[in-house]
């Protein structure tokens with residue numbers, strides 16, 4: 001019989017439920033504000049422009065970034081592609097970690113194949129692939145390097161990378177951070193990160209809808225548009241405008257999505273990202289402690305003494321993680337994600353390729369009872385096997 005309860009533990013893939021106020025903001029936009037933002041002067045266009053610009057301010061306030069250097073687009077993937085594909089030229093060298101998501105890996109592999117970009121991967125001495133700033137420094141200065149791109153936290157293990165130390169160690173080489181797993185889950189003040197760019201999703205820790213994402217750019221780090229087209233501004237010119245954010249935001253924006261993201265950021269600011277991070281960390285510790293006690297369960301990349309997001313990966317020696325996830329959903333209503341998590345390189349580094357792991361993603365609305373239900377279900381499967 002299929003379980004009717006829903007315990008959502010897949011926040012690494014996308015958040016659910018969304019922050020209170022997100023759906024209302026999206027409905028309000030669609031019903032009352034949905035002109036084309038920045039295109040023309042009638043009242044619905046003005047209302048749409050206001051909604052988009054006020055959401056931009058909400059996002060910027062959460063990160064302490066400059067609103068005009070807070071770019072809104074379709075997601076972390078789009079913004080990472082924008083930066084990598086426009087910054088890396090034929091023959092350039094880029095340094096990255098062994099735990100990157102395909103948003104970075106596939107972009108770099110394409111650049112390697114089509115432009116001869118050299119990719120240097122910091123494997124790291126750590127058994128879980130977490131690199132040190134010093135390892136990055138050595139690799140970055142081994143040969144002339146144009147760019148460093150690194151994740152802020154692994155979407156497979158949840159380990160948080162020392163991105164600020166890395167940026168200081170490789171200066172003046174610009175560092176681009178994939179913040180898909182940290183935005184909204186760890187307090188991030190952009191200027192204190194000391195990096196050139198930070199790209200993130202709107203639909204994960206930021207608790208907004210899918211189809212929106214954010215790029216934060218440091219003063220002086222200029223990125224070319226990946227996509228060119230209408231912006232509603234400087235329409236007399238056949239070239240993209242010089243000013244931000246318009247230069248990097250061609251085409252009609254995802255107005256309802258952006259309105260939803262603004263509402264999500266307001267909710268997060270009120271709740272406090274620090275409080276969310278504490279909540280997720282407390283639950284991930286509880287989960288790791290209890291899951292780790294079950295015979296035949298192996299945790300991957302978990303170290304209680306290290307900074308960690310609400311992600312935890314595990315495997316069970318008595319079964320396949322895909323089958324485990326299916327049974328957890330069907331019999332216990334528990335949703336998590338098995339497999340490779342769009343990060344095959346990370347699984348290779350961790351020794352969990354090609355089967356991957358079962359990945360738990362804890363969010364701000366996850367409770368102790370949710371975590372204990374997962375532990376109970378895994379313990380039950382471990383006794384009876386499957």
Ligand SMILES: Cc1ncc(COP(=O)(O)O)c(C=O)c1O
Nearest residue numbers: 075076077101103155180201213
């Ligand atoms: C580490 C990491 N980078 C990038 C992405 C892609 O994010 P988006 O869905 O916003 O394109 C994800 C999402 O799975 C991720 O976990």
